[in-house]
Amino acid sequence: MNPLDATRNQVLQQIAEACQHAGRDVQDVSLLAVSKTQPSTALAAMYAAGQRAFGENYLQEALDKIEALADLDIEWHFIGHVQRNKTKHLADKFDWVHGVDRLIIAERLSNQREATQAPLNICLQVNIDSQDTKDGCQPHEVADLVAQISQLPHLCLRGLMVIPAPNNTPAFRDAKALFDQVKAQHAQPQHWDTLSMGMSGDLEAAVAAGSTMLRIGTALFGARDYSK
Template sequence: MNTLQQARDQVLCQIRQACAQAGRDAQTVQLLAVSKTHPSEMLREMHAAGQRAFGENYLQEALEKIEALADLNIEWHFIGHVQRNKTKQLAEKFAWVHGVDRLIIAERLSSQRDVSQEPLNICLQVNIDAQDSKDGCQPADAAELVARISQLPHLRLRGLMVIPAPNNPQAFADARQLFDLVKDQHAHPEDWDTLSMGMSGDMAEAIAAGSTMVRVGTALFGVRDYSKQA
């Protein structure tokens, strides 16, 4: 068994253990492999180990990987900050976009998604604990944004994405509460099924609070080498 297979198996085991402790079914938590700065060859190996969903933060790097790995059945997630001038490529090339925090961004993604494609899955990014260094809408603005974004064509607004400060489990609880509160504002509440939160160091706390998707990089691929960032 190769190292990446072992790493993935270990993370899946941790997810199962966290779900068991929280009284949840492990099938309700998806593992998103955060592969930024790691070469396509590592993603190909991780795919061979059984991983299908990969998250990228840097658009140019992601586009190169999408082309290099076009022969594989990969669900591509964009989890970085969404710039207005980059929405066309995001709308065309990705299955999910997690960093939507403004109506104008959602409107651009909706208008630029090809009608022949499946609707683009998106998450509303919320700055759940008011960090100056983090993107995301304010929690108080989430309900109105959900109401408006969920009516746009060619999109499926699936839920919320948060990146709390380290060692702040209360933020996970706050995100779950907000997730439940704003569901009633969704034009298609049956689509509202994703709470994207938790990373390598805080998966268990996020799952205990109700995360349905954990974004894991270091525990799967090892420490990132940012000198190779595209």
């Protein structure tokens, strides 16, 4: 038996219960498996359990996994900080990039995405609660960035990504309000559909506030070993 079947099913059950409590359709919330530091064998096992979307934080580690698992139909998300000198690999190898917080990064991704590829899905990372240690644009910058990035070819701007400080659940509601404001005023509704927020320890609060994509690592794979 695949041991990751049980952990994935447990997380899916948590999501279903959180959706029920929030009065939401479980189909409106997707599960992104955060697989940083996990070996390719663990990703393959999670894939066999039914998972298709995987999020990676470290570029070289991710590129190695993409090569090793090339025969699997994985949807690759980059959820780490995006550096200017790394955009070419991101534009070439990934389906989603969540950490875009500057126009120059979006422009580079657009320029380096091949026209023959499907548009690269983008989430704007917003420093929703103004943490000194977190990347992301400021909430007041979002409207202008949306207007500018929406004009770039080879990109599809899908929504926002936030990483609030631990236990700051009001920041989830602030992110949802910002997401809704942009959708009403600036974005094309058919594309602006993703609010990437919530992790293993706060998925219930994130679902209650309106998350559409949960980034779950520890609850799926167990505690990470950063010594490797």
